[in-house]
Amino acid sequence: SAVISQKxxxxxxxxGTSLTIQCQVDSQVxxxxxxxxxxxxxxxxxxxxxxxxxxxxxxxxxxxxxPISRPNLTFSTLTVSNMSPEDSSxxxxxxxxxxxxxxxxxxxxxxxx
Amino acid sequence: xxxVEQSPQSLHVQEGDSTNFTCSFPSSNFYALHWYRWxxxxxxxxxxxxxxxxxxxxxxxxxATLNTKEGYSYLYIKGSQPEDSATYLCAxxxxxNYKLTFGKGTLLTVNP
Numbered sequence: 001s002a003v004i005s006q007k008x009x010x011x012x013x014x015x016g017t018s019l020t021i022q023c024q025v026d027s028q029v030x031x032x033x034x035x036x037x038x039x040x041x042x043x044x045x046x047x048x049x050x051x052x053x054x055x056x057x058x059x060x061x062x063x064x065x066x067p068i069s070r071p072n073l074t075f076s077t078l079t080v081s082n083m084s085p086e087d088s089s090x091x092x093x094x095x096x097x098x099x100x101x102x103x104x105x106x107x108x109x110x111x112x113x
Numbered sequence: 114x115x116x117v118e119q120s121p122q123s124l125h126v127q128e129g130d131s132t133n134f135t136c137s138f139p140s141s142n143f144y145a146l147h148w149y150r151w152x153x154x155x156x157x158x159x160x161x162x163x164x165x166x167x168x169x170x171x172x173x174x175x176x177a178t179l180n181t182k183e184g185y186s187y188l189y190i191k192g193s194q195p196e197d198s199a200t201y202l203c204a205x206x207x208x209x210n211y212k213l214t215f216g217k218g219t220l221l222t223v224n225p
Contacts, residue, residue: 004156009154031211040217042117042215042216042217042218043157043202043204043215045212048212058212092156099162099164100162101147101159101161101162102147102157102213104156106154106155106156
């Protein structure tokens, strides 16, 4: 299965600033997924990133708040823009599907103060 | 809105105990049910992907069953060890959709 390197692993940010999270995969993949887990909540899909097209966002998530780049088949970034304390979460990228399940990055633990 | 419920929310057991958790999900439009183990500061790790009603899967001391008609899955751990301490997540996908809807997880703590 694929191996994903996700950075940063954690950060503490001031409200109103932006943070860009990167995921690098060791193989080419068509779809990459970005998830968020707020404290006490389920892991929730933010968007699906396909190379060469705009990301597809889930209900409740918008491009202005969570812009995503997918410049090639092994890399993607998620930016959390104009952060507020409610954005404090664990953010995860993911690839894969089918009978073997998904592979996840190790997560970015974000605290907004 | 899809609802995936896991119970219990948390569980403390002694080393050597066997335990099980429940995941309930919509029984309509079922495609697959995933189980993941998520240890603190690590990536969620896929345990099982189950697609057929009556499926039973096993990986070492961990096994899972699936009932798609009534919409539930059980995860069993036999002879729990401290290294089994983690959050266990289930996730449902409907139709041919690749999107996963996760439950909130069951946090297992195994005391030595």
